[in-house]
Amino acid sequence: MSRPSADPAAALRPRLPSPLQEVRDARFDRHGVRLLLKRDDLAHPEIPGNKWRKLVPNLRAAAAEGRGTLVTFGGAYSNHLRATAAAARLLGIRAVGIVRGHELAGRPLNPSLARCAADGMRLSFVDRATYRRKDEPGVVAGLLAGLGLTSGDVCVVPEGGSNALAVHGCAELGRELERELPAAAGTVAVACGTGGTLAGLAAGLGAGRRALGFPVLKGDFLEGEVRGLQRAAFGGPAGDWRLDGRFHCGGFARTTGELDAFAEEFEDRHGLPVERLYVAKMLYGLGVLAREGAFAPGTAVAAVVTGPPEPGSAHGA
Numbered sequence: 187m188s189r190p191s192a193d194p195a196a197a198l199r200p201r202l203p204s205p206l207q208e209v210r211d212a213r214f215d216r217h218g219v220r221l222l223l224k225r226d227d228l229a230h231p232e233i234p235g236n237k238w239r240k241l242v243p244n245l246r247a248a249a250a251e252g253r254g255t256l257v258t259f260g261g262a263y264s265n266h267l268r269a270t271a272a273a274a275r276l277l278g279i280r281a282v283g284i285v286r287g288h289e290l291a292g293r294p295l296n297p298s299l300a301r302c303a304a305d306g307m308r309l310s311f312v313d314r315a316t317y318r319r320k321d322e323p324g325v326v327a328g329l330l331a332g333l334g335l336t337s338g339d340v341c342v343v344p345e346g347g348s349n350a351l352a353v354h355g356c357a358e359l360g361r362e363l364e365r366e367l368p369a370a371a372g373t374v375a376v377a378c379g380t381g382g383t384l385a386g387l388a389a390g391l392g393a394g395r396r397a398l399g400f401p402v403l404k405g406d407f408l409e410g411e412v413r414g415l416q417r418a419a420f421g422g423p424a425g426d427w428r429l430d431g432r433f434h435c436g437g438f439a440r441t442t443g444e445l446d447a448f449a450e451e452f453e454d455r456h457g458l459p460v461e462r463l464y465v466a467k468m469l470y471g472l473g474v475l476a477r478e479g480a481f482a483p484g485t486a487v488a489a490v491v492t493g494p495p496e497p498g499s500a501h502g503a
């Protein structure tokens with residue numbers, strides 16, 4: 187155990203390029219606009235979508251440096267923690283998940299954390315004040331020391347998996363789309379949490395295409411985050427991108443009756459499961475933009491399906 191595989195991407199056997207699927211949807215049809223879904227949710231059964239794009243470059247770096255323990259951060263329902271735990275199990279390396287909320291330590295694990303533990307991830311619960319400072323080197327060093335870990339063996343991946351390496355991984359998604367999309371597809375939409383996926387996607391797309399990000403959190407911090415991630419990854423701005431902040435529906439994990447109705451109808455009509463925290467908000471926002479005439483007749487819009495429904499949800503496995 188814990189000797190990292192030389193080529194994690196090959197060892198994990200992804201389905202790449204992920205499929206590009208056209209769906210006929212009246213919300214777009216009636217404006218003469220084609221809707222193309224980039225099914226990145228199908229890229230890997232346990233490390234889907236943007237989790238794959240972000241984790242693999244970090245796993246490669248860990249392997250190259252001989253680091254056998256992944257340490258990362260997340261909330262109690264984090265998709266990123268689950269994907270990291272699965273990747274570590276499949277590659278035979280160690281994983282530690284630092285979880286927000288010391289009060290959770292004494293309680294039964296929820297299904298998401300139980301999955302992480304079943305995959306062999308060691309879980310460490312920290313109080314919220316410490317968790318907020320998790321990007322400070324001194325705080326990280328203290329946490330690692332408390333866990334008995336030596337920094338030479340550890341690869342620390344930030345919350346949500348978004349760092350410069352992850353942004354490079356997401357640029358590969360942009361390049362993949364660039365090879366697949368018709369010239370008429372001027373807009374590529376993606377839902378945003380930390381902004382890492384958008385930062386890379388925009389950089390990978392060619393001239394004449396714009397990445398359009400739909401933040402699922404409230405607040406106007408994201409533009410600065412995306413710029414910062416692009417600076418860290420590429421040294422400065424890259425690609426054409428913008429944000430449309432109107433569709434967070436109240437904030438992270440919040441929803442509205444209209445969003446729920448939209449997602450259910452989209453699932454029924456197209457027979458594909460819609461992840462609710464991110465993907466539903468992006469698709470809903472795109473439908474509104476089509477109604478507003480944002481896309482010229484005769485063009486196409488590509489939407490990145492960044493992940494499947496969360497396990498244990500009414501819509502997931």
Ligand SMILES: Cc1ncc(COP(=O)(O)O)c(C=O)c1O
Pocket residue numbers: 235236265266346348377378379380381382383384461464465492493494
């Ligand atoms: C399914 C899904 N879509 C989109 C995102 C947003 O990605 P990012 O944090 O890179 O903006 C996430 C979070 O990682 C996610 O789980």
